[in-house]
Amino acid sequence: MRSELTRLPHxxxxxxNRWPQFIIMALMLAxxxxxILSGLAGTPVGNANFGIxxxxxxxxxxxxxxxVPFFGRGWCAICPIPLPGEWLQxxxxxxxxxxxxxxxxxxxxxxxxxxxxxxxxxxLLALFSVVILTTPxxxxxxxxxxxxxxxxxxxxxERRAFCRYICPVGGFxxxxxxxxxxxxxxxxxxxxxxxxxxxxxxxxxxxYGCPWQVFPGGLAxxxxxxxxxxxxxxxxxxxxxxxxxxxxxxxxxxxxxxDEAFKAFIMLGAAMIYAxxxxxxxxxxxxxxxxVGTTAWFGYAIAFLALLFGLLPGxxxxxxxxxxxxxxxxxxxxxxxxTFATALIPLGLAFWVAFSLSFVLTNASYIVSSLSDPFGWGxxxxxTAAVVWQPYLTNLLAPLQTIVLVGGSxxxxxxxxxxxxxxxxxxxxxxxxxxxVTLVMAGLLL
Amino acid sequence: xxxxxxxxxxxxxxGLLVALSAPFVARALGSRSAVEIHARxxxxxxxxxxxxxxxxxxxxxxxxxxxxxxxxxxxxxxxxAAVDVVPGKMTDLxxxxxxxxTFTFYCTRWCGPDHWRMRGTIQVTGGKAIDPQPASAPLYLxxxxxxxxxxxxxxxxxxxxxxxxxxxxxxxxxPQYLTPGYYRSHSPAQVFTExxxxxxxxxxxxxxxxxxxxxxxxxxxxxxGLAAGQKLFAQNCAACHGETGSGNGVFAGDVKALNGxxxxxxxxxxxxxxxxxxxxxxxxxxxxxxxxxxxxxxxxTDEQTWEIIGYLYTFQFKExxx
Numbered sequence: 001m002r003s004e005l006t007r008l009p010h011x012x013x014x015x016x017n018r019w020p021q022f023i024i025m026a027l028m029l030a031x032x033x034x035x036i037l038s039g040l041a042g043t044p045v046g047n048a049n050f051g052i053x054x055x056x057x058x059x060x061x062x063x064x065x066x067x068v069p070f071f072g073r074g075w076c077a078i079c080p081i082p083l084p085g086e087w088l089q090x091x092x093x094x095x096x097x098x099x100x101x102x103x104x105x106x107x108x109x110x111x112x113x114x115x116x117x118x119x120x121x122x123x124l125l126a127l128f129s130v131v132i133l134t135t136p137x138x139x140x141x142x143x144x145x146x147x148x149x150x151x152x153x154x155x156x157x158e159r160r161a162f163c164r165y166i167c168p169v170g171g172f173x174x175x176x177x178x179x180x181x182x183x184x185x186x187x188x189x190x191x192x193x194x195x196x197x198x199x200x201x202x203x204x205x206x207x208y209g210c211p212w213q214v215f216p217g218g219l220a221x222x223x224x225x226x227x228x229x230x231x232x233x234x235x236x237x238x239x240x241x242x243x244x245x246x247x248x249x250x251x252x253x254x255x256x257x258x259d260e261a262f263k264a265f266i267m268l269g270a271a272m273i274y275a276x277x278x279x280x281x282x283x284x285x286x287x288x289x290x291x292v293g294t295t296a297w298f299g300y301a302i303a304f305l306a307l308l309f310g311l312l313p314g315x316x317x318x319x320x321x322x323x324x325x326x327x328x329x330x331x332x333x334x335x336x337x338x339t340f341a342t343a344l345i346p347l348g349l350a351f352w353v354a355f356s357l358s359f360v361l362t363n364a365s366y367i368v369s370s371l372s373d374p375f376g377w378g379x380x381x382x383x384t385a386a387v388v389w390q391p392y393l394t395n396l397l398a399p400l401q402t403i404v405l406v407g408g409s410x411x412x413x414x415x416x417x418x419x420x421x422x423x424x425x426x427x428x429x430x431x432x433x434x435x436x437v438t439l440v441m442a443g444l445l446l
Numbered sequence: 447x448x449x450x451x452x453x454x455x456x457x458x459x460x461g462l463l464v465a466l467s468a469p470f471v472a473r474a475l476g477s478r479s480a481v482e483i484h485a486r487x488x489x490x491x492x493x494x495x496x497x498x499x500x501x502x503x504x505x506x507x508x509x510x511x512x513x514x515x516x517x518x519x520x521x522x523x524x525x526x527a528a529v530d531v532v533p534g535k536m537t538d539l540x541x542x543x544x545x546x547x548t549f550t551f552y553c554t555r556w557c558g559p560d561h562w563r564m565r566g567t568i569q570v571t572g573g574k575a576i577d578p579q580p581a582s583a584p585l586y587l588x589x590x591x592x593x594x595x596x597x598x599x600x601x602x603x604x605x606x607x608x609x610x611x612x613x614x615x616x617x618x619x620x621p622q623y624l625t626p627g628y629y630r631s632h633s634p635a636q637v638f639t640e641x642x643x644x645x646x647x648x649x650x651x652x653x654x655x656x657x658x659x660x661x662x663x664x665x666x667x668x669x670x671g672l673a674a675g676q677k678l679f680a681q682n683c684a685a686c687h688g689e690t691g692s693g694n695g696v697f698a699g700d701v702k703a704l705n706g707x708x709x710x711x712x713x714x715x716x717x718x719x720x721x722x723x724x725x726x727x728x729x730x731x732x733x734x735x736x737x738x739x740x741x742x743x744x745x746x747t748d749e750q751t752w753e754i755i756g757y758l759y760t761f762q763f764k765e766x767x768x
Contacts, residue, residue: 018450019450022454026454026457026458029458029461029462030461030462030464030465031465033462033465033466034466037466037469038469041469043511043513043533044513045512045513045533047534048533048534049534083458092451093455093458094454095447095450095451373534374469375469376511376534376535376536377469377473378509378511378536378538385535
């Protein structure tokens with residue numbers, strides 16, 4: 001039950017041609033630099049600064065409400081962060097590969113060939129998020145650091161090591177891309193098996209080898225495919241397709257990786273903490289999260305880390321053990337845990353969508369005013385600078401959030417049931433776990 | 447190099463240049479010699495810059511913005527209506543000075559415990575001084591009052607004095623007691639003591655004499671003056687001294703924490719009836735006294751100061767406000 005987008009002749013031409021993608025990336029790059037500049041030179045008032053408003057409200061809304069659920073890693077396909085580094089690495093933007101790499105081109109260290117670094121980078125970001133989200137200068141510095149980190153990584157290591165192993169955003173996009181209805185796959189894997197030279201991975205005169213260090217012929221999951229379309233250009237047999245599929249089909253095949261399981265816990269916990277700190281009525285909690293370095297903040301940080309790395313995984317482990325006890329199952333617990341952790345993927349995405357609905361609808365009017373006065377310098381480019389703050393669609397917010405949360409927990413229960421059939425472990429404790437955390441999240445949001 | 451590669455590099459470079467330079471180019475073209483003033487809470491920088499230069503008759507364009515909370519901008523001893531200075535927004539203001547001198551601008555919004563420290567000066571040069579004769583020293587200086595010393599009243603009334611009852615007895619009062627000069631230089635307790643030894647008033651009770659004191663205070667104020675004093679008090683004093691004058695305003699706790707002293711309590715009859723209007727004038731104009739009391743000299747006009755003082759005594763002579 002899949003339909004191939006790449007069968008449409010126009011779609012295929014647009015995707016294979018480097019120009020459309022490059023133009024979008026170049027525009028994004030200009031916007032990205034503009035956001036850094038406004039953070040540094042514009043007003044220090046967050047809600048009046050383009051950097052804050054366009055990164056954390058506009059971009060975030062598009063990312064979590066549209067791009068991730070419907071296009072998976074669609075954002076990665078047009079993200080400007082790797083562009084400057086890749087230009088230097090390849091010595092060209094659109095020109096086809098030279099024979100010799102110009103820089104170190106090292107392989108990424110084996111110990112880090114997982115997403116633990118991304119787990120760490122996201123956790124750090126989330127820990128300081130209240131400051132980052134409200135202070136234009138900090139946001140600007142963060143954006144600049146990400147770009148320079150990506151650039152430096154491109155010069156030392158081969159391909160897009162930053163995107164694949166470091167980017168704090170890329171980790172969770174990959175995790176949640178598994179539910180998206182879009183996938184890039186080989187049409188016929190036997191063609192790939194006999195293909196000489198594997199140009200999709202090694203590169204050819206038609207294009208570069210997969211920047212995401214993935215062999216497209218073996219792709220079964222969306223997690224690490226950045227949708228950069230390079231293999232579409234290099235495949236000599238026209239064997240790569242972009243397909244539309246039913247939502248979440250690959251959740252039935254757990255990856256059995258602890259780093260991905262922890263990514264799910266981190267995202268689940270961070271969504272709950274964000275909901276409590278950013279949307280909750282508790283001002284001491286807000287100020288503790290904001291006052292980095294104080295005793296109160298250390299208390300907040302310890303509670304934050306304890307929830308993400310202790311309580312949520314600990315209770316989940318307990319649920320799995322109970323499930324094993326019920327079903328008298330002797331599978332190693334870590335194997336059982338990573339199997340059932342896929343149930344947390346639709347749930348986590350639902351948490352983030354529900355949180356972001358509130359965050360974005362509350363703050364969207366800042367986009368309108370900041371568009372006319374991006375630096376807070378008193379401009380009025382489009383006549384909308386004086387638009388006063390107002391939340392949008394307030395009467396739809398709670399029903400929408402309820403639908404998303406209830407839908408997410410049902411979906412996760414279904415995934416747990418499927419996992420239960422495969423592993424012959426009772427899914428009841430996992431379903432109860434999901435229902436309980438959903439209730440907590442609903443209590444925080446509604 | 448292929449043509450497409452050249453185009454792509456040109457595109458990226460152009461995008462980069464536009465993104466980074468357009469704001470500054472637009473800003474340079476758009477500015478019209480306005481002075482941009484950023485307001486922050488006193489502890490974080492106050493007014494930046496806080497010293498401005500201007501010439502008599504030449505418009506001074508200001509662009510005001512706040513980097514933290516809402517502030518207000520006003521100029522002391524002027525009729526200019528205060529404007530709000532809102533975070534992330536620009537407020538344009540044009541000033542024209544008709545005389546030279548040093549003017550104080552200050553924050554009119556209660557932005558924090560150090561709100562009153564948010565001040566700056568505008569030095570206006572050129573033109574002719576309108577008022578050639580030198581201003582006389584304020585009354586408290588002429589009288590040589592020590593405004594830092596305690597000033598307890600030697601006597602206080604048992605009940606609330608009534609200016610209305612006092613008005614009925616006013617015919618027996620020598621006119622000298624009703625002059626502004628006498629009123630301003632004596633505390634209510636001093637006036638009571640002098641009335642007590644006045645042979646013409648020998649037959650009156652202590653309560654009668656306190657009613658006369660209240661009448662003297664009332665006759666030196668007007669309803670309009672008291673209303674103006676009340677408004678000024680609400681704008682400038684109530685945050686520390688409280689709406690009821692009891693020294694319990696919203697910032698009273700912060701003032702105590704900073705200075706170890708609570709704001710003065712105008713409802714306390716011992717200190718209030720022991721203070722002359724001239725003494726209160728000194729406290730208001732100079733400030734200090736080891737408390738967090740700001741100096742209001744550069745902000746309030748002479749008339750405004752006396753209006754506030756007149757209003758302060760209504761916390762003792764409550765009937766006078768009616």
